[in-house]
Amino acid sequence: MPTSKILDGINRFQDYYLENADLFQQLAEQGQSPEVLFIGCSDSRVPLEVITGAGPGDLFILRNVANIVPPYGTGHMSVGAVLEYALLHLPLRHIVICGHTRCGGIEALDRDPDWVRASHIARWIEHARPAKTKIEAAGLEASARHLATVRENVLLQLEHLRSYDVVREREKAGSLALHGWVYHLETGRIEAYNSGTGAWEAVGTQTEPGR
Numbered sequence: 001m002p003t004s005k006i007l008d009g010i011n012r013f014q015d016y017y018l019e020n021a022d023l024f025q026q027l028a029e030q031g032q033s034p035e036v037l038f039i040g041c042s043d044s045r046v047p048l049e050v051i052t053g054a055g056p057g058d059l060f061i062l063r064n065v066a067n068i069v070p071p072y073g074t075g076h077m078s079v080g081a082v083l084e085y086a087l088l089h090l091p092l093r094h095i096v097i098c099g100h101t102r103c104g105g106i107e108a109l110d111r112d113p114d115w116v117r118a119s120h121i122a123r124w125i126e127h128a129r130p131a132k133t134k135i136e137a138a139g140l141e142a143s144a145r146h147l148a149t150v151r152e153n154v155l156l157q158l159e160h161l162r163s164y165d166v167v168r169e170r171e172k173a174g175s176l177a178l179h180g181w182v183y184h185l186e187t188g189r190i191e192a193y194n195s196g197t198g199a200w201e202a203v204g205t206q207t208e209p210g211r
């Protein structure tokens with residue numbers, strides 16, 4: 001067992017399972033039917049189910065470094081398989097890409113890639129580099145650049161999503177909505193991109209967007 005904390009967690013979960021036995025039995029026997037696919041960062045500080053209050057069966061989830069969706073045809077089977085399964089076999093209505101502040105994957109774009117010891121990271125985060133390039137060209141002051149790049153990366157990955165026929169066709173038909181979010185580690189707030197206004201707006205009852 002990795003840690004006693006995890007063992008304690010498993011024990012608590014066994015109690016939770018018994019308390020919600022009907023739900024778990026229903027999911028086991030009737031299968032899953034989530035309407036939302038969440039694509040988030042692997043960062044341990046971004047627990048998507050905790051943030052959203054989701055329970056078993058609510059979310060189909062993909063997490064990777066810097067919440068990246070490689071463009072169609074670039075050979076990354078994992079992400080494409082998730083999209084195909086979610087859209088061809090589940091009653092999906094929404095895809096949310098959720099970035100976050102202080103993202104190590106985005107910060108790594110500021111350093112020279114280590115192509116020897118960390119070749120997978122180096123290659124992977126290149127899928128986010130156009131976001132950094134665009135923000136650099138905007139001439140923002142240094143303190144604003146990270147959040148701006150995190151946001152821009154979310155928008156970039158939404159565009160990458162649309163390079164998959166299965167996504168683009170469903171969005172065009174009006175049966176699938178794409179959403180871009182950023183989770184702020186410092187405040188717990190979530191903001192969403194409003195494609196109509198181009199603004200990032202607070203989600204939920206919070207009164208102002210995260211910093």
Ligand SMILES: [Zn+2]
Pocket residue numbers: 041042043065066067100102103104105106
């Ligand atoms: Zn991250």
